[in-house]
Amino acid sequence: MLALRLLNVVAPAYFLCISLVTFVLQLFLFLPSMREDPTATPLFSPAVLHGALFLFLSANALGNYVLVIQNSPDDLGTCQGASSQRSQCPPPSTHFCRVCSRVTLRHDHHCFFTGNCIGRRNMRNFILFCLYTSLACLYSMVAGVAYISAVLSISFAHPLAFLTLLPTSISHGKRQSAERLGAVLGSDMFVILMLYLWFAVGLACAGFCCHQLLLILRGQTRYQVRKGVAVRARPWRKNLQEVFGKRWLLGLLVPMFNVGTESSKQQDK
Template structure:
């Protein structure tokens, strides 16, 4: 089990550094929110009412573990899901839309491209994700978008909790407090706070930066998916496989795309074998028949 998992983990130095930073950010933010922020906001269980702070505290704890579970599950599924051409029966004759990969020494299906980091052709290759150390393709694209979504949700949730926390930390919301959060490195030079305050400011800033980064990534990739495009097709404005937003989302999240985003444990098979795709012209002709 361990050896089979190791072959999917990052191999290059940049991938290992990015993957390590991702794991550090996920767990440090989770620990910070659970053991520092929430106890600071709901510091007294005895003063909480059945419908007040005590119940809200456990609601936040539940939401935190739900988001954390989805983040780690999607990260695991991205790493362990095989979305390459390895183990597939490929034709020896090049079909229309196919290409020959000289590196793999085999024919490559439409929308598939070779990744020199993963050292194989990837089905419906979107991009190589440095933070997971793996390519994002047909069968793990759903998990990647879900990972970015839940990381964005985690950062947004943390920012909301941190607003109250920072208010109590500085005593007020002022220009100084905002600049301290936005530029923690500067605050460490000019702000004479203790080490614990510096850690709190850094973690709050990490949540804020993470929200903007993951939010931008999620918007970019969900727009691509709604338009039926991978990164290569968006770059060159290729709209050959745009079947409408519902069909496009089904290719991303699977046949049960309406609920598949709630949890990646929900079975939602992708309506494609990765070897052929319905083009826009073919789809329009089928609709008119």
């Protein structure tokens, strides 16, 4: 339990550090390199378009991250503590989390990167957080590949060029002068390592987002699947509306609190 509580503190700090490093690289490396194009118009220059898109993705990722924490699942005070008290809660839609020390409605899982349980109230914000984190990481990877390709004159035409980027950049630097090799082993090498990290995090978040969407279409949570709890068959549109609400398009573009239907709220009580 001590290890889980420690992970509950380390994982959010790790995510915030990665976010800060990404912002620094975008601001001081990628954007300045795009301003060097003399043929681009000031309004539609690559730097402006890249900055606007990255800001949109990052704002949605961090905004939904904050909402996941603020919009915590319901804390059922009568269900906390002893097992005799927890037995009063309806088992199909509630679960006692030992890390959070509380029982939440329609519990899905505990997310260590947010340090919070994912349940009925913040499920939509969590899915959008995974979606925009994946898009921001993959887009940062593309921008980083363009930067490395321009700085080190490395071609990515070969399908396996990205997988062999690290050894190729080291061998490329050894053929350069000692000063250039130091630069490769400095900021450029750090960017290359971040490319692999962005790629891994982007794929992981995308896969997790797709998995959660499939469970929502079936009207299930990860906790119900793990425990083998049977759920009532309903149309997939109602399952989506229960999580994303009626104003789903607005929530897709702007971070906002979850807007569930009244029937779904009454169903979980």
